[in-house]
Amino acid sequence: MAKRLPVTIITGFLGAGKTTVIRRLLVNGGRRLAVVINEFGSIGLDGALIRSCGFCSEEEVENRLVELNNGCLCCTVQDDFLPTMKKLLKRSDQLDGIVIETSGLALPRPLLQALDWPEIRSEVHINGVVTLVDGEALAAGSPVADPEALERQRLEDPSLDHINAIDELFKNQLQAADLVLISRADTLSVSQLDEVKVSLLPGVRDGTALLAVANGSLDATVILGLEHQTPVHAQDDHEHHHSHVAVIESNVRLEGDLDRSVLEALLPKLVRDHQVIRLKGRVWLTGKALPLQLQMVGPRLNSWFEAAPHSLWQPVSGAGVDLVVLALTDSAAFAIESGLQRLLNATPKTTKTAAATPRH
Structure with a gap:
């Protein structure tokens, strides 16, 4: 595809x-x-x-x-x-x-x-x-x-x-x-x-x-938006410099099966409540051959099924979610992770690719 x-x-x-x-x-x-x-x-x-x-x-x-x-x-x-x-x-x-x-x-x-x-x-x-x-x-x-x-x-x-x-x-x-x-x-x-x-x-x-x-x-x-999600091996912090706004980039990964309709209802509320500018990621759903691509900018959410590059993280269990979040607050990724955890009975596997590293 x-x-x-x-x-x-x-x-x-x-x-x-x-x-x-x-x-x-x-x-x-x-x-x-x-x-x-x-x-x-x-x-x-x-x-x-x-x-x-x-x-x-x-x-x-x-x-x-x-x-x-x-x-x-x-x-x-x-x-x-x-x-x-x-x-x-x-x-x-x-x-x-x-x-x-x-x-x-x-x-x-x-x-x-x-x-x-x-x-x-x-x-x-x-x-x-x-x-x-x-x-x-x-x-x-x-x-x-x-x-x-x-x-x-x-x-x-x-x-x-x-x-x-x-x-x-x-x-x-x-x-x-x-x-x-x-x-x-x-x-x-x-x-x-x-x-x-x-x-x-x-x-x-x-x-x-x-x-x-x-x-x-x-x-x-x-x-x-973010052109690519973070590869499995990339853990280096990085900063970007510009005027007037500090943006924090974080990566949230969870193993477990999610309901698409419930997830797509939850994310816009979390975006509104926690000053998320952009969100990008994939959701691996049980029974689906391809992961669900998610793209959000402000309150707008788009989703479709699309193959994921092999170089990127994928859930070992076959079901899970991998999101990259750009936000104005360092609490946004934690709030999204917590919200997703409430939908799952799984141990979170979360890494931060620049959490607490503001883009000045």
């Missing part, structure tokens, strides 16, 4: 900092990413910024960078988005993931629905919706720094079929988010940043992390 390709949607208003974040992911993320850019009204500008960061060779760039300038992507899903995805997925064996930068006017939900279309849904999984918000603009009382530029973008898009007020667009972008990044956080005082976070909380789903960033600097695994 082929590995599903992770698709990350990065959304936010014009000028919120989407392209800056993507450039850093491409240069520092260590992944072979394809990028789909849709920023109508500034044709060629974002594409030129991505090209100039040197994320791949000139020979590769035509296959790794796609610019869609026919209008707001959520309004041209069938004409532009699906053909583009099908073309990129033909080269999925040469990619580690796809990043989509939406127009500042885009509604993320139509893209999420498109990723579930029969033509592509077995080849991808939603790696998360990341919404960029302008912290400086929000502190000044507006979700967008330049409303006139956003309005020009709206007027220049002939395919736009939704006429939403700025506040309604902002609400939609927050509601769809699995992770919210507050850009230009370095321009805010501690009290201003706290006020911005308080103002955002009512608009996001329970369990959605709000992280402050400056100049797009953030550990790539927070946005892209």
Whole structure:
């Protein structure tokens, strides 16, 4: 069974900092990413910024960078988005993931629905919706720094079929988010940043992390997820350095049989209660030939059956769970382990791959 390709949607208003974040992911993320850019009204500008960061060779760039300038992507899903995805997925064996930068006017939900279309849904999984918000603009009382530029973008898009007020667009972008990044956080005082976070909380789903960033600097695994689980022999601690947020990575392993439906009901509650940003892992279920792959970003949970590489840990008994957790608290892994233990009658076999080692 082929590995599903992770698709990350990065959304936010014009000028919120989407392209800056993507450039850093491409240069520092260590992944072979394809990028789909849709920023109508500034044709060629974002594409030129991505090209100039040197994320791949000139020979590769035509296959790794796609610019869609026919209008707001959520309004041209069938004409532009699906053909583009099908073309990129033909080269999925040469990619580690796809990043989509939406127009500042885009509604993320139509893209999420498109990723579930029969033509592509077995080849991808939603790696998360990341919404960029302008912290400086929000502190000044507006979700967008330049409303006139956003309005020009709206007027220049002939395919736009939704006429939403700025506040309604902002609400939609927050509601769809699995992770919210507050850009230009370095321009805010501690009290201003706290006020911005308080103002955002009512608009996001329970369990959605709000992280402050400056100049797009953030550990790539927070946005892209962990590419691989920890091999059986790898026990070394490791640190990653970035601004504003310390993320603790832990590995939880248990032997024993779990009920899939009970597990999938429990994990979202644990994620919400213990500030888990991402969770990835596999569950070996009795009677199933392949392990169940689990992917969570914030409150979103995806699961499907997929073969596991032989180099990774597997339960001796044939049934068990192996999870990697990225969280903002060092209690998250313990809480998840304890929750799983309550579902099992097994001795836990838990290792920590960077527990208590913050990512500064």
